[in-house]
Amino acid sequence: MLDDFLVRAMLASVGVALAAAPLGCFVVWRRMAYFGDATAHAAVLGVALSLALSIPIFAGVLVACLFMAITVSSLSGRGFTMDTLLGVMSHTSLAIGLVAVSFLSGVRIDLMSYLFGDILAVGKTDLWVIALGVMIVLALMVWRWSGILLSTINPDLALASGIDPKREQLVLTISLAIVVAVSIKVVGVLLIAAMLIVPAATARPFSKTPEMMALIAAILGISACLSGLRASYVFDTPTGPTIVCVSALLFVLTNLAHRLIPFIRPHFIGKKI
């Protein structure tokens, strides 16, 4: 079954969508949208690193993302605001990555496949790496969920309950780096942020609790992946961008549905979305 490239593509995208859902919710709640972007840009540097040192792409990207994420978290609050730091770090690492790639003369690199993903080329080994990454992230999410959630609501409340918000932030940061690293083959560097944010944003109006939002985001993400895969096969379009397009379409449609049919969710009407 795993010999079929479409089956592999399906499994890979479903896995990434599953892990991206809870993380995406935290990205939305903590207003870290730009953080996802920055980690993704660092991934380009990671690609350059792994090609230069001929180590697996996953490893290089993971290291670059972790480095970026941990640097930003530890530097924030020391005279720079988060968005300034992210702006500096993210574009610097993107630029260094692009320059570094140009030095690698011996290899002909198709940078496009890293920027936009190449899901149909996911091999069996890739699939195992994705599965491992997704399982680690989901396990971390289940294990630390309450702690991260309370730290998200208010760090001091977490402290008073004996939870260290810095540690929870680190767990979240590491999980984000892992997801970016494993999904680089699926949607590519430029579109990972969309995989994180769009399903979570779509799920918001339908959710009453944080857990419900993560669950609905997962379902939406998986359906976007499956139908995007199918659509890209039928219309012969690039797969990663097609998945994100379907995801965005879901966002627009559900929002329209809400405005047109007010009685679906009475308590949210009248507030801006």
Place this chain on the structure above:
Amino acid sequence: MLIECENLSVHLRRREILQNISLSVNSGEIVTIIGPNGSGKSTLFKAIIGAVPSSSGVIHKKQGLRIGYVPQKLHIDEALPITVKRFMNLPSGHSQLAIEEALENAGASKLESEQLMDLSGGQFQRVLLARALLGQPDLLLLDEATQGLDHRGSAEFYRQISHVRDKLGCGIVMISHELHVVMRQTDRVICLNGNICCQGKPEAVSDSPEYYALFGLDRDNESALYLHRNHHRNTLPAEMTHAG
């Protein structure tokens, strides 16, 4: 004795916020901390819960002290859907009975299935109090818990607090601007401005020159409300103690 600070000092960004704070809180006692903006009231709370490190001095806590904390500002992001019940169950779950009891003690019954975002200011403060009451705290820390409430609302809130103290027997420390509202519900007042200026019974503190120096303007403004002032400002009442 629940908690005791000994010569506690706190520096933030090389600025001394708190100097030589020594205080202790016993169970069943309500202590109110007053002080102008930037006098280190919230920082004192943060030092107690461990959110900011102390640069010198020590904080002794009773073995296994359980702290219930109500922060000054709590903004629930619009993107985060959460019901009162779910919020009460963070970080660990409590029985339905315990939650109902805590909500009732805080005067917030029947709000369980509401979204936090949809609550009014007063309801929200009560839910925060209810959450702090879960798990039977020995010490309650309330940081301007009546922010955004009108006079009647905050008077009611303070009555609720003293009711909580009577029922649970915990020690309560609260930060407040409204000494005249808190007065009747509080056992001891600590006047803070970087260091402890004065402390004692509420009536004594509100008549002290230190209090007048800090809040003189307020007092003039409020004098219309308080016609029965103590006229002998120079004779300090016996229960006053001076720091420094």
